[in-house]
Amino acid sequence: MKILKFLKNLSYLWFVGIIGVLLDIDFLVLFFLFGLFGFIEFYFIYVKIRNSDDNQYFGIIIQSLKMIIGQPLILLSCGFKLPNIKNYSPIEYYSLPFNNTWLTVNGGIDKANSHSYNLFNQRYAYDFFIVDETELSYSGDRKDLNNYYCYKQDVLAVADGIVVDLKNKFSDTPIGDVGTAGCSASDIRGNHIVIKHNNQEYSVICHMLKDSFTVSVGDHVVRNQVIGKCGNSGNTSEPHIHFQIQKGKSFYLSAGIPVFFDNIEIINSENNKGIHITKDVMVKNIML
Numbered sequence: 272m273k274i275l276k277f278l279k280n281l282s283y284l285w286f287v288g289i290i291g292v293l294l295d296i297d298f299l300v301l302f303f304l305f306g307l308f309g310f311i312e313f314y315f316i317y318v319k320i321r322n323s324d325d326n327q328y329f330g331i332i333i334q335s336l337k338m339i340i341g342q343p344l345i346l347l348s349c350g351f352k353l354p355n356i357k358n359y360s361p362i363e364y365y366s367l368p369f370n371n372t373w374l375t376v377n378g379g380i381d382k383a384n385s386h387s388y389n390l391f392n393q394r395y396a397y398d399f400f401i402v403d404e405t406e407l408s409y410s411g412d413r414k415d416l417n418n419y420y421c422y423k424q425d426v427l428a429v430a431d432g433i434v435v436d437l438k439n440k441f442s443d444t445p446i447g448d449v450g451t452a453g454c455s456a457s458d459i460r461g462n463h464i465v466i467k468h469n470n471q472e473y474s475v476i477c478h479m480l481k482d483s484f485t486v487s488v489g490d491h492v493v494r495n496q497v498i499g500k501c502g503n504s505g506n507t508s509e510p511h512i513h514f515q516i517q518k519g520k521s522f523y524l525s526a527g528i529p530v531f532f533d534n535i536e537i538i539n540s541e542n543n544k545g546i547h548i549t550k551d552v553m554v555k556n557i558m559l
């Protein structure tokens with residue numbers, strides 16, 4: 272290993288080749304060949320992947336590739352017309368996946384407010400967490416997950432449906448520096464659940480707490496049923512719920528759909544049927 276590292280460092284000698292070209296000295300031009308030792312770096316990357324816990328790096332590389340390959344396939348499956356609030360007729364109107372009032376941290380129906388406008392599967396995704404009067408999402412030590420208001424809060428089914436996918440294997444990602452997100456799992460979604468509501472609408476909820484699920488694949492769920500708890504697994508900066516509606520079961524191959532909510536309360540909104548929400552608003556379900 273030490274010899275490999277030494278050889279890899281020798282690769283920087285290729286710079287001497289530039290001097291050879293500039294001064295027209297053939298012997299020095301040969302130093303470009305040292306650049307070949309640079310390929311040893313790939314071996315070190317391979318070793319890192321092989322030794323990593325849960326093959327985290329490998330998992331995320333594969334996931335990124337799936338995401339890239341999925342983009343054109345999603346476009347194709349929609350006949351190059353991605354869903355938007357004008358061309359999409361909802362089959363289901365949805366509730367919010369939590370009790371009480373939460374803040375919409377990310378998400379909206381237009382480009383400016385979108386969670387990830389250029390990722391077609393997450394174009395209409397939302398992130399939610401709970402804040403206090405000072406708009407802080409925790410009290411006390413910000414590195415302690417238990418200090419976050421939404422941590423371990425119940426997560427609810429957003430409509431009736433059947434659980435078609437569920438992953439429950441990742442521990443929480445530790446809180447990093449302010450403004451940074453981390454991922455200690457091999458899946459950016461962390462622990463997640465996919466519920467089929469009808470033939471073309473599936474809800475996805477990510478970053479859930481390990482071993483908190485109260486349902487399994489194949490279970491029928493009803494609207495507002497507790498399905499698990501909010502955690503901090505996957506790629507996340509702090510505990511929150513990532514929620515989206517997509518056209519199919521596959522996270523990578525399904526277009527995101529603008530969510531039409533029903534019976535929810537938004538500050539400053541009177542009409543509550545078929546409404547859309549946009550980031551920075553406080554929202555809650557109107558429990559009937």
Ligand SMILES: [Zn+2]
Nearest residue numbers: 396397398513
């Ligand atoms: Zn998100």
